[in-house]
Amino acid sequence: MTNKERMLHMVLDDKSLQELYNYDESEYEDLYTAINSENVVVASVARIIKHLDGSTDESDQKKVYMTVFNYINENYIL
Amino acid sequence: MIIRKIEICNFRSYYKSNTFELINGLNLIIGSNGDGKTTFYEALEWLFRTDGTNKMDGKFISKKRIDELFANESDDVRVAMTYEHKGTVKTLEKMFHFTKSFDGEVSTSNYSYILTEMNGVERTVNDGIRFDYDFPSELRKYTMFKGEGDLDVFQSSNALKMLVETFSDVKDFEAYFAFMEYATKKANQARDNAQKLDKKNTDKIKQLKYTIDRETGMLSDIEREIKNKENEAVNFDGLLKSIEQSKEASKLLISVNRRIETLSQKRSQTRARIDENYTINLLDNMWILMGFSDIAEEYSSKINKIDLKRRKLEQDYLLTAGADKVLKKMQSMKTDFVPLPVHIPGQKIMQEMLDDEVCKICGRPAKKHSEAWEYMLHRLEEYKESLKADEDEEIEPYYKNNYIVELQKRDTTLNDNLSEITKLRKKIQDAIAFNNRLHDEVKKIDANLDLEFEQKKRILAQTDGLSEEQLLANYESISNWIDLKNKAENRIEILKRQRSKHREELENAQEALSKLAEGTSAAIYAMTALIIRQISDAFKTARETNKKRLLHAIEDESNIFLDKLNTNDFKGTIRILEKANGQGEVVLMNNDNTRIFHPNTALRTTYLMSVLFAISKLSSEKDKTEIPLLFDAPTSSFTEAKESEFFNVISTLNKQVIIVTKSFLKENANHEIVLDRIKVNEISGRVFRIEKKKPFDDKNLTTIQTVISKIK
Known part of the structure; x- marks a missing residue:
């Protein structure tokens, strides 16, 4: 398991998040599956982890934020 | 490797x-x-x-x-x-x-x-x-150790953070955590901007935003103060721990110093009573006369002989001079024996003898008006006569000077004081013995002082380089530091309660703002901001879980190593704690979950080395390299x-x-x-x-x- 996959599992393991957004963490073994999930929150978490790639660079932060923000805006159904 | x-x-x-x-x-x-x-x-x-x-x-x-x-x-x-x-x-x-x-x-x-x-x-x-x-150099920190003092890897304030970054299951949490803070802020801004277009609820939005800004500001201040107070508490805790061991030493030192002061005072007082000015006493207290009684006797004997001779010569001279008055006078003086000088015994003695009706020289009674009493009376009158100036004296005195008489008078005085002189020997012996006793007392006090100074040296030698001033200052500081630490901790509790309250207020305002957005174009922005906030919380929790997992893993492995390294000795249980300021600390606990503050050096070495072996094992398990x-x-x-x-x-x-x-x-x-x-x-x-x-x-x-x- 890669570092990113371990991180994905650890974040998706959050009980409050699971309850709020109704997903089963065990369904998402790897980043690819999570990114392609229909669950917007799961997919957002996966996108953050993949695209940021551990960077602390401001421009990288901005890019990733726009990616995730737009993704949620476009895909979350109120 | x-x-x-x-x-x-x-x-x-x-x-x-x-x-x-x-x-x-x-x-x-x-x-x-x-x-x-x-x-x-x-x-x-x-x-x-x-x-x-x-x-x-x-x-x-x-x-x-x-x-x-x-x-x-x-x-x-x-x-x-x-x-x-x-x-x-x-x-x-x-x-x-x-x-x-x-x-x-x-x-x-x-x-x-x-x-x-x-x-x-x-x-x-x-x-x-x-x-x-x-x-890697981050790994080398956990592999090379110079001496027992170097073994505690958590000594440096950054150590726990580095440990987590290097050995935890998940790396780079810090980068994601920083990102989530950025993203939350940006998402909230986007929501706020979208809500600006909602004219119907402008006032409510304005008020809620004001509340959000206010609560955010307050939370920031509170967080800052909590951090400061936590650092303060940790510092005082550290200070107290550092002097925990020296507390006993400080107490002992204070009581040793008191005893030294008392003994020193007693010594000064005793020393002050010693008077060994024997040279001065020779003359001032007439000690020089100590051996004088023999000399006094000899003097007395010699002076009396001389005086007798003087009186004889004087008598012969006066007789030879042939004056009637003198002859008469001499005749009146003539006796079968050479009479005593007129001033002996003194006037007072003679009066006393007359009053007491006894001759105190021979000890025989002299009843009033008896021959002996009359004789004594006559002597006294002669003496009184002798004091009067003799107007008719024509004959030159035989002796122009009265040196011998003076010497004779001195003999009288000396004999009167002879008993005092004989007592001098005892007086001097007593004085010397007294001084010697005082010297012995001083010696005993000195011996006690030496013991106290030795005790003081031992105390100072075992206090890890602290000087006497520091130990005494530490003792004074203890209650002050305890007080300050308690104040800091109480303040932290109050601040935490305030923080909860303000978090709730903020959450409510956020929720209210989001609710206002419902049914408007800002709704999705509000939802996005909410989701990002919630994801941020999940990252926070995950980071803590990551850290705790690592620390538990190190603890478990460390205790296995400790068990092996200390098979036949007392072990305790290793725990790795995170202090309020984020610094890590390896501690040893008793079975009843109380902390062992001062393990002996050997135990400290083994439990710290157990942690190092544990970290090394975890590292090799992760990277598949020893x-x-x-x-x-x-x-x-x-x-x-x-x-x-x-x-x-x-x-x-x-x-x-x-x-x-x-x-x-x-x-x-x-x-x-x-x-x-x-x-x-x-x-x-x-x-x-x-x-x-x-x-x-x-x-x-x-x-x-x-x-x-x-x-x-």
């Missing part, structure tokens, strides 16, 4: 070439003080340094080698390590050239740092800094028996450990330091002995050379 060989050439006491062939297990390098143990450690430190500092420091060069060189002659300082890493044999080598000039100066040049890799017959040479890939551990003199506080047991346990851990130590050395009958072969034979592992080559001059570094012998 397993180290196979270490070569040290012309590095300080390692003159020319010296090689250690190591095994994958316990390697002991035994040497006494100054034999080269720490130099071995420092040679490796220099070799592993990949940051480019301390490249060609002249102080590394063997003084003996420099001394041997002729002018313009050169040699190299070289340290090399051959190791196996993931199936490949590599050699890391650092060296530089040194040349001695005509005037004896040494210059350095040609620094090189290379990593050579052997792949079958193929040999690849790279820059030495690539060693960082095989043995890292060796190197300790410089970690067991100086152990008993001999404990040392042997300790080393044997380490040899069973299936780990490469290199320990540089003074253990197993003893003094033989010729006062030479030799290896205890019997004890060494009980150790499983490789053993080297390093020692200074004899003969050497301990004041001349150019004679110092370390020699290595492989013992087993």
